[in-house]
Amino acid sequence: MKNSISQIKKTLIEKKISVGELYDEYLAKAKSGNNNSFNLVIDRENNISSINDSQNRYDNGNPLPLDGIPLGIKDLFCTKGIKTTASSKILSNFIPNYESFVTQQLLNDGSIFIGKNNCDEFAMGSSNETSYFGPVINPWKNKNSQKDNLVPGGSSGGSAAAVAEGSCVASMGTDTGGSIRQPASLCGIVGLKPTFGSCSRWGIVAFASSLDQAGPLTNCVEDAAYILNSINKHDFNDSTSSNHQREDYLIDINNSFEKKIKIGIPSDYLEDVSDDILNQIDNTKKALSKHGIEFVDVKFKTTEYALSTYYILAPAEASSNLARYDGIRYGVREGGESLDDIYLNSRTKGFGDEVTRRILIGAYVLSAGYYDAYYRQAQKVRRLIKNDFQRILNEVDFILTPTTPNEAFKIGDKLDPISMYKNDIYTVPTSLAGLPGISIPSGLSKNGLPLGVQFIGNYFEEKSLLQLAALAEKELSFNE
Amino acid sequence: MSNNWEMVIGLEVHAQLKTSSKLFSSSPNQFGSEPNENVNFIDSGMPGMLPVMNFGCIEMAIKTGYALNFRINKHSVFERKNYFYPDLPQGYQISQFEFPILSEGYINIESGDNKKKIRIERAHLEQDAGKSIHDIDPKYSFIDLNRVGTPLLEIVSYPDLSSADEVINYISSLRQLLMYIDVCDGNMQEGSLRADVNLSVRKKGQELGTRCEIKNLNSFKFIKQAIEYEFQRQINIIDGGGEIEQNTMLFDTSTGETRAMRSKEFSHDYRYFPDPDLLPVNLSQEQIDKIKPLVGELPQDKLNKYLDNYSLDKDIAKIIIAEKQNANLFEKMISESTVKPKFIAAWLVGDIFAFIKENNIEVNSLNDKTKDITDLLRLISDDVISNKAGKEILPKVLNGEGKPSEIVQELGLEQVSDSGELEKIIDEALVGEEENILKFQGGSDRVLGYFVGKCLKATKGKGNPKLINKILLERLKK
Numbered sequence: 001m002k003n004s005i006s007q008i009k010k011t012l013i014e015k016k017i018s019v020g021e022l023y024d025e026y027l028a029k030a031k032s033g034n035n036n037s038f039n040l041v042i043d044r045e046n047n048i049s050s051i052n053d054s055q056n057r058y059d060n061g062n063p064l065p066l067d068g069i070p071l072g073i074k075d076l077f078c079t080k081g082i083k084t085t086a087s088s089k090i091l092s093n094f095i096p097n098y099e100s101f102v103t104q105q106l107l108n109d110g111s112i113f114i115g116k117n118n119c120d121e122f123a124m125g126s127s128n129e130t131s132y133f134g135p136v137i138n139p140w141k142n143k144n145s146q147k148d149n150l151v152p153g154g155s156s157g158g159s160a161a162a163v164a165e166g167s168c169v170a171s172m173g174t175d176t177g178g179s180i181r182q183p184a185s186l187c188g189i190v191g192l193k194p195t196f197g198s199c200s201r202w203g204i205v206a207f208a209s210s211l212d213q214a215g216p217l218t219n220c221v222e223d224a225a226y227i228l229n230s231i232n233k234h235d236f237n238d239s240t241s242s243n244h245q246r247e248d249y250l251i252d253i254n255n256s257f258e259k260k261i262k263i264g265i266p267s268d269y270l271e272d273v274s275d276d277i278l279n280q281i282d283n284t285k286k287a288l289s290k291h292g293i294e295f296v297d298v299k300f301k302t303t304e305y306a307l308s309t310y311y312i313l314a315p316a317e318a319s320s321n322l323a324r325y326d327g328i329r330y331g332v333r334e335g336g337e338s339l340d341d342i343y344l345n346s347r348t349k350g351f352g353d354e355v356t357r358r359i360l361i362g363a364y365v366l367s368a369g370y371y372d373a374y375y376r377q378a379q380k381v382r383r384l385i386k387n388d389f390q391r392i393l394n395e396v397d398f399i400l401t402p403t404t405p406n407e408a409f410k411i412g413d414k415l416d417p418i419s420m421y422k423n424d425i426y427t428v429p430t431s432l433a434g435l436p437g438i439s440i441p442s443g444l445s446k447n448g449l450p451l452g453v454q455f456i457g458n459y460f461e462e463k464s465l466l467q468l469a470a471l472a473e474k475e476l477s478f479n480e
Numbered sequence: 481m482s483n484n485w486e487m488v489i490g491l492e493v494h495a496q497l498k499t500s501s502k503l504f505s506s507s508p509n510q511f512g513s514e515p516n517e518n519v520n521f522i523d524s525g526m527p528g529m530l531p532v533m534n535f536g537c538i539e540m541a542i543k544t545g546y547a548l549n550f551r552i553n554k555h556s557v558f559e560r561k562n563y564f565y566p567d568l569p570q571g572y573q574i575s576q577f578e579f580p581i582l583s584e585g586y587i588n589i590e591s592g593d594n595k596k597k598i599r600i601e602r603a604h605l606e607q608d609a610g611k612s613i614h615d616i617d618p619k620y621s622f623i624d625l626n627r628v629g630t631p632l633l634e635i636v637s638y639p640d641l642s643s644a645d646e647v648i649n650y651i652s653s654l655r656q657l658l659m660y661i662d663v664c665d666g667n668m669q670e671g672s673l674r675a676d677v678n679l680s681v682r683k684k685g686q687e688l689g690t691r692c693e694i695k696n697l698n699s700f701k702f703i704k705q706a707i708e709y710e711f712q713r714q715i716n717i718i719d720g721g722g723e724i725e726q727n728t729m730l731f732d733t734s735t736g737e738t739r740a741m742r743s744k745e746f747s748h749d750y751r752y753f754p755d756p757d758l759l760p761v762n763l764s765q766e767q768i769d770k771i772k773p774l775v776g777e778l779p780q781d782k783l784n785k786y787l788d789n790y791s792l793d794k795d796i797a798k799i800i801i802a803e804k805q806n807a808n809l810f811e812k813m814i815s816e817s818t819v820k821p822k823f824i825a826a827w828l829v830g831d832i833f834a835f836i837k838e839n840n841i842e843v844n845s846l847n848d849k850t851k852d853i854t855d856l857l858r859l860i861s862d863d864v865i866s867n868k869a870g871k872e873i874l875p876k877v878l879n880g881e882g883k884p885s886e887i888v889q890e891l892g893l894e895q896v897s898d899s900g901e902l903e904k905i906i907d908e909a910l911v912g913e914e915e916n917i918l919k920f921q922g923g924s925d926r927v928l929g930y931f932v933g934k935c936l937k938a939t940k941g942k943g944n945p946k947l948i949n950k951i952l953l954e955r956l957k958k
Contacts, residue, residue, distance in 0.1 A: 078528045091527065098521055100528060203528040209756035238530050239758050317756050320560050323571020324525040328623075343564055366562070366751035375753060 002166055002219045005069055005226045012058050012068055019055040019068035019112075023047065026070040026114055030167035035137040035152075037161040039075045040083055041115035050112045057110065064110030066230055072162045072171035075116040076123055077103045077214075078203040082113075086205040087131035088121045090325045090332050090350025100203025101238070102172060102214045102231045109230040114168050118158030121352045122322065123179055123207040126423040128157025129411060130354040138187060138408045139165040143448035150408040150449070153183030153423075159217045160187035170218040170227055174204060176211045177310050178403075178427025181439035181454055184217050185403035188441045188450025190469070191217045192224045193427075195460045196434035197242035200235030206321040208314035209240075211431050221440060221470040225249035228462060247463045253470050256291065261468070263288070263455075264298035264396035269426060276451060277402045280442040284400060284453045287475030288468075296396060302388045305381050306429040311421060312365050312378035313432075318355075319362025325350065357417065382432050389433040389456075398468055399456040401426045403439040407449040426454060436462050438469045442476050485681050487711045488688055489647055490639035492676040493654055494632045495664040496608070497540045502629035503607050504531030504574060504758075509631065511670045515624040523628045525569030530757050533558075537631045538761060540663040541581045541605055542771040544633060547657045547778055548600060550585035552768050556761045558605075561750045566623050567610035575606035575634075577752045581761065587657065589649040598650050599638040608632050633663070639678065639688070644707040648700050651675060660804045661775055674698040677707060680724070681714045689714070690724040694731050694738055706731040710738045782807055790814070790821035799829045805843040812847065817854035823861050824854065831874050852877045856884035863944050869893040897944040899951060902935075905943070906951050909934050920956050928952065 003011075011017050017025075023044060030041045044051065054068040078084045078096035085091045099107070107113075120130040128136040128151060136157040138150040152161040156173030160183035163171050173180040175193035184191025192215045199214040206212060216227035229250060234243040265281060285295050327333035327346030334345035351359070365374035392399060405425055414420045430437040436459075439452040455472070457465035502509050505522035522529045545552040557579040560572040582603040588595050608630040613622040635654065641647050655673055658664035665672050675698075680691035694710060697703045709731075714724055728747070729738040754760070777785075779801045786797035800806050806828075813824050832853070836843060846853070856877050860870040865888055873887050881887065888894055896902060909931065910917065920927040928949075935948045 078526075084527070086527070094527070096526065096528075098526070201528070202530050205527045206757075237532055239532055240756075316753060320562050320572055320751070320753070323562060323564065324527070324569060326564060326566075326571060328566050329524060329569060330526070339566065363751060366753050368749045368751075371751075371753070 003169075004220050005066070005169060005223045008069060008169060009063065009067070013063065015058075019058065020044065020051050022068060023051055023070055023112060023114070026166075026168055029165065030072075030114055030162065033162070033165055033167050035139055035161045035165055036134055037118055037136050037152075037158040037165065037167065038072070038115040039085060039087060039118050039133050039158070042082070042113060047112050050107075054110050054112065064108075066106060066226060067110030069111045069169050070114040071106060071111045072115060072117045072159055072168035073103055073113050074119050074156050074159050074171065074173045076119060076174050076205045076207075077172060078205065079103055079113065079116065082116065084116065084205070085132070086122045087119050087133055088325075088351065088355065089132045090327070090346065091205070092132060092332060094331055096203075098203060101200035101235045102204070104203075105230045105233060106172065106227070111230075117156070117162055117171050117173075119173075120155035120157065120179075121355050122205065122318070123155040123174055123176055123212075124318070124354050124358055125154040126178070126182060126420050127151035127409070127411070127414065128154040128161075128183070130154070130352050131158075132352060135411050136161045137411070140186075140188060140408060140449055142408075149411045151186070151411050151413075153186035153404070153408065155179040155183075156191075156217060157183045160184050160189060160191070163187070163189050163217050163219060170216055170223050172214060172227070172231075173217045174207075174212055174214050175427075175431065176207050176213075176314060177431045178424040180215045180217060181403050181427045181437055181452070182424060185439045185441075185452030185454075186408040186450065188452075189217055189219055190221055190224050190438065190440050190473075191215065191452075192228065192438045192462070192466075193431070193436060194228065194232060194462055195242075195436045197240055198436075198460065198462070199231045200233070200238040200241045202235055202237045206317075208317040209321060210317060211310075211314060213431075221438070221466055221473045222250070222253055224438070224469075225253050225466050228466070232462070242460065244460055249463050249466050252463065253466055255467065256471065257293075257464075257467065261293045261398070262396045263293060263295050263398045263400050264392055265295055265400050266300050266303070266392075267297050268300055268303050269401050273402065273405060276407065276445040277405060280402055280451050280453050281400065283443050283476060284472055288472055290475070291471060295400070298392045298396060298399065300388050300392065300429070302381065302385045303429065306385055306432060307421060307425055309378045309381045309385065310424075310428045310432060311361070312374050313382060315358040315362035316366050316375050316378075317362070319359045319366065322351075322355070322359055354417070385429055386433045389429070389435060393435075393458045397457075398465065401454045401456065403427065403452040403454040407445040407447060407451055430454070430456050435459060436465055438465055440469050440473050440476065442472075484683050485711075485715050486642055486684050487707070488639045488680050488682060488691075489641040489707070490678040490691075491635075491637045491641065491647065491650065492678070493635045493637075493651060494608075494674050494676075495635065495654075495658050496672040497537055497631040497633060497663055498665055499534060499536045499540065499631055501534055501536075503534055503537050503605065503631035505629050507629065511667075511672075513626055515622075515626065517626060519625045519628065523569065523625055525571070531574060531755070533758060533761070534631065537605055538581070538763070539771055539774075540631075541603065541633055542763075542768055543661045543663055543775050544603060544635075544658065545582045545585070546772055546775045547661045548582075548585040548587055548603070548635070548654075550582035550600070550603065552763075553579065553581055553583055554763045554765070554768070555579060556581040556604075558755045558758045558761070559752045560755045561606075561752055563748050563750060565609065565612070566621070567612045567625065567628070569610070569625060569628060573607055573609060574755055574758070576604035579760070580604035587650070587653055589646065589653050591643075591646050591649065596640075596646065598640045601636045601638050603633055603635040606632050606634055639680075644704045647677065647703060647707060651700070651703065656779055656802065660778055668698050668700075671698055675703060677703065677710075679707060679710050679714070681711060681718070689718075690726050692724065692727045692729050692738075694729045695741065697731055702731060702733055705736050706738055709736060713738065786821075786825075790825070792822055792825050796825050796829050799833075800825060803843070809843055809846055809850065813850045813854050816850055817858060819854055819857045819861055824857060827853075827857055827874075831871060832878070835875055835878050846878065849878060849880065852884055859884055859888060863895055863897060863946065864888070865893050865895055866941070866945070868941075869895070892942075894942065895944045896939050896942050897947055899947060902939075902943055902947055903951055905938050906935055906948065906955060909938055910955060917956060928956070931956070
């Protein structure tokens with residue numbers, strides 16, 4: 001088991017290690033790592049004042065909540081003065097002059113950024129193979145074919161791999177249709193997607209605005225609570241940021257529930273799944289039943305529509321969100337004889353195939369004559385999916401599902417987009433509903449690869465969701 | 481030739497709202513800054529930037545709703561209008577499409593001697609784009625993003641207008657109303673108010689023809705020219721056996737001609753969809769009601785008041801209400817003095833406006849001189865000085881050269897209204913005029929004028945003519 005944030009803080013408080021030494025330790029791993037999990041690492045001298053300030057606070061006995069903790073940041077968060085590429089050629093030279101709201105909170109709480117994590121280009125992908133900077137390799141190997149390089153999942157694949165390989169304590173990811181939870185599951189770590197509206201989107205390169213949500217990828221549930229405490233704040237600059245009262249997610253995290261808890265398992269999610277996956281659900285059920293938690297069968301009416309709804313709405317928003325990358329004001333510009341040529345060349349050469357595909361799908365579903373049949377219809381279905389979740393969450397406290405339909409697969413294995421899209425079948429519905437979901441490691445497959453289960457809670461009920469996940473984690477934890 | 485033809489016109493008027501900051505960013509909303517000075521990360525479309533609605537724009541839209549008799553919608557939605565252009569950094573314009581904030585309004589305009597009701601389909605809020613400048617350098621275009629995100633209210637009329645004059649009356653009335661409620665500065669030269677004209681032609685009584693849209697007209701002169709040219713162009717095409725293509729036209733101000741910019745075939749598919757970065761605007765009745773008192777008196781209310789309460793002539797009243805600042809100046813003078821409103825009004829539209837025009841000054845710049853002006857008007861209406869002397873003194877007062885009473889004294893322009901003194905002068909003037917006196921008594925009124933003139937001359941013009949008249953009559957009738 002890797003060290004948790006609270007354990008690391010303890011060693012720093014007890015002066016068993018300095019902030020600088022800690023940073024060096026992780027930096028060395030990040031630099032030597034051959035999983036391509038970072039697009040950029042930050043040398044100690046470039047973080048020296050943060051390191052010194054942090055050490056001073058430890059020396060003065062008043063460390064901040066995340067003081068000195070080396071974090072990875074998905075290369076989708078704008079970081080002031082640090083290159084932010086969204087793993088795309090078109091932004092490969094872009095250095096923002098501002099800090100995203102979420103990363104600013106993490107800096108305010110004393111954490112130190114070790115680098116920018118590789119990810120799928122503009123967060124579009126489920127295997128981290130669409131990155132302009134090359135695929136990320138999953139630190140885990142199939143015990144039956146050790147030489148194969150496996151995908152870490154995506155789009156926050158670099159974040160998941162970096163945490164799993166130990167080159168950062170935790171990483172900030174983003175989740176649009178499963179981009180935190182799915183890679184967390186495939187890399188054997190914890191991934192939390194908070195309720196839409198919890199964490200500000202300000203300063204995050206937008207993919208699909210109505211779905212994008214920042215969240216942590218961590219070694220344990222408690223670490224996720226540490227990070228959530230820092231980033232979950234109202235932001236006036238994000239109109240979709242909720243201004244509800246935030247809680248302290250650490251306070252009750254190790255306590256058992258006072259009331260009787262009921263968890264629904266959607267049986268329709270479990271049709272045609274492998275034994276590996278069924279085992280995860282069974283293990284979790286057994287583990288939690290010991291704590292008096294009740295499990296009931298629930299049935300969704302909308303599951304079969306979720307993926308197609310998602311692959312209309314997300315590309316539609318993306319096609320518009322990515323219009324600003326035109327080579328005019330920033331980013332890579334390709335020359336041309338006319339303005340149209342500059343647009344065409346910059347965007348054709350600047351975007352990879354998957355991004356281009358989604359822009360085209362998005363433009364198509366929004367175009368005159370198709371809008372009603374696709375976009376408007378998908379919006380209606382999205383509402384039905386929300387209602388469906390609401391109906392079930394009126395009956396149960398949480399929903400338990402697999403996080404992914406399969407273990408990590410070989411790089412280059414899934415070539416057709418549809419089979420890739422199907423990897424998000426369990427995470428997409430939650431995203432459409434805007435609900436919080438957390439994936440925790442639940443066991444190993446027959447091939448010795450990690451798998452996870454997903455708990456889904458009600459809107460803004462991350463506190464009890466984390467509490468449940470922490471309870472399950474204690475029972476399910478496995479060693480590499 | 482064009483006698484049997486009539487034009488059918490609908491207008492899209494873009495009014496720039498007078499907010500201090502932009503529609504979705506905190507950059508200043510002001511004209512005339514250095515290029516790209518009023519631009520922040522949101523305006524320049526940097527990655528990860530998000531719009532935040534300026535509620536002041538909603539309040540101004542609601543005010544407009546009241547002034548233009550609109551239905552104010554409690555639910556409206558900002559959508560993205562997607563197209564590529566270098567002066568549109570986001571790659572889309574945020575506008576309202578399916579659910580505008582205002583629906584189904586109207587205003588009444590004058591058409592010849594009649595009133596005509598012009599129906600307005602909708603008005604919606606949207607961001608302006610930046611400016612592309614193509615004529616500074618032969619090789620490069622330049623982009624000024626200052627205007628990006630400036631709040632616009634687009635006011636879309638029904639095709640209820642049928643002449644260039646009506647169009648101009650309609651835009652003038654809109655402009656007047658928007659300036660009255662203080663949502664737009666009405667400065668057409670700076671582009672604060674500009675119009676797209678949709679025009680089609682038809683033989684009287686026949687069905688609507690195919691329309692062309694003339695974009696971005698920002699002066700009454702150009703609007704009139706463009707309409708007249710386009711009207712004739714369409715008639716010529718049809719008379720020549722051709723058909724009108726639905727085109728977007730540009731008006732060339734140097735030639736006075738319209739020419740096609742793009743045809744419908746090449747028109748953009750804007751792929752509108754609700755902006756997921758913004759929540760729908762949901763207003764409570766209370767929020768809407770709260771704005772009503774801020775609308776204030778509209779031009780028509782003032783006109784009625786001036787006619788009924790102040791007994792002004794209609795023509796004079798109309799001149800005063802034409803612009804809110806005139807009306808404000810007028811009402812300030814009324815509130816500060818007991819001089820009759822009608823008397824004040826006559827001087828305002830006469831000598832005071834003439835002074836403003838001659839010296840090319842702002843009406844508002846006289847707001848701190850109203851006390852002096854009414855003091856002067858009081859002297860005139862009380863016959864302390866003559867009308868003529870008043871005209872002489874007014875420019876000095878408006879130039880701030882002193883208090884009216886001081887100037888009167890200084891120039892010795894005070895009227896002689898002392899009847900004892902005047903009687904003496906009149907008696908002297910009548911000496912040796914027996915013949916003329918007899919003529920007067922014989923019924924010749926003209927002689928009275930001769931005597932008044934003689935007496936005034938004797939007072940060096942300072943004698944009160946009314947008093948002289950009165951005393952003369954008494955003397956002559958004896």
